[in-house]
Amino acid sequence: MNKFLGLVLVLLTALLLSSCGSSSSTSPPEDPSTIESTTTAPTTTSSTTTTIARHSLSGKVIAIDAGHNGGNAAHSADINQLVDAGNGVTKACDTSGTASNEGYAEYEFTLSVSKDLQALLQAQGATVVMVRTDSAGWGPCITQRAKIGNDAHADIAISIHGDGNDSAGTRGFHVLVPQTTNVNAAIAPASNRFGTLLRDSFVTTGMPVSNYLGTNGIMPRGDLGGLNLSTVPKVFIECGNMRNATDASMMRSGTFQQSAAAAIDAAIVQFLN
Ligand SMILES: [Zn+2]
Incomplete structure (x- = not known):
């Protein structure tokens, strides 16, 4: 029963996404009735959805920053070097x-979601810039993580993380957005708009909104170099609290990782269309 309901939800989400993307795309709008008429089998449903979605992010550039890296712990001197955080410190x-x-590890989780998200975005025609594509090395530093999105002139940049809070009962996700009064105030309005879309989309993963940080899942931050140094709209998302057993068990599942990527993708599609 649960599997059936899950399948129905996935199909409904796919149809909603494809209709959102096509209705406001610059390419000729797809008629939803066309979807119905060509949907004769599950395989057709899948390919039809992909075909329609492929056009919705054409010409858009998205930067994905998978938080941390597999070699960071073994390169403490490199990782601890002090760099400009963009706010004078x-x-x-x-x-x-x-x-x-x-x-x-968080770095494994963030890379997995990032790769799932990359595939979804590329299937819709987006140009995707990845801060890292494996967990073999260390870094890059926060300065470089911001620069990669800046140099690509990304339409939106997202840094993907999992939180590590040891206080009992703390769980849920939250989105970190630039402060409107900080050095990155210029990107704050667009970033906040995306952050709200992302918060609303991410609840569909089943991960609750954080019960310990932010307000309704949104937390402005002025201390993050990755946000301060960004010249393109950018947010961070802490997809859950990895120190909480319930959140951690969700976060290590491929099903949750894929739904997290789908939720981020849906927010990006909404934001860019
Ligand atoms: Zn992190």
Whole structure:
């Protein structure tokens, strides 16, 4: 029963996404009735949805920053070097990130969701710039993570993370957005608009809104170099609290990772159309 309901939800989401993308795309709008008339089998449904979606992000550039890296912990001197955080202070190049109690690392989670998201975006015709595509090395530093999105003139940039809060009962996701009064105020309005879309979309993953940080899942931050140094609209998302057993068990599942990527993709499609 649950599997059936899940399939229905996935199909409904796919149809909603394709109709959103086509209705406001610059390419000739797809008629939803065309979808119906050509949907004769499950395989046709899938390919039809992909074909329509492929046009919805054509010409758009998205930067995906998978938080941390697999080699960070082994390169502490490199990772602890102080770099410009964009707000007049220096900050460590990066950190090694958190991990679940069972040892599932944040850098693994962030890369998995990032790759799922990359595939979804590319299938819709977007140009995707990845800060990293494996977990073999260390870094890059927060300065470089911002620069990659800036140099690509990304239409939107997203940094994907999992939080590590050890206080009992703390769980849920939250979106980090630029402060409107900070050095990055110029990108704050667009970033906040995207952040709200992302918050609303991400609840569909089943991960609750954070019960310990932010307000209704949104938290303005002025101390993050990755936001301060960005010249393109950008947010961070902490997809859950990896130190919480319930969140961690969701976050290590491929099903949740794929639905997280789909939720981020849906927000991007809404934001860019
Ligand atoms: Zn992180």
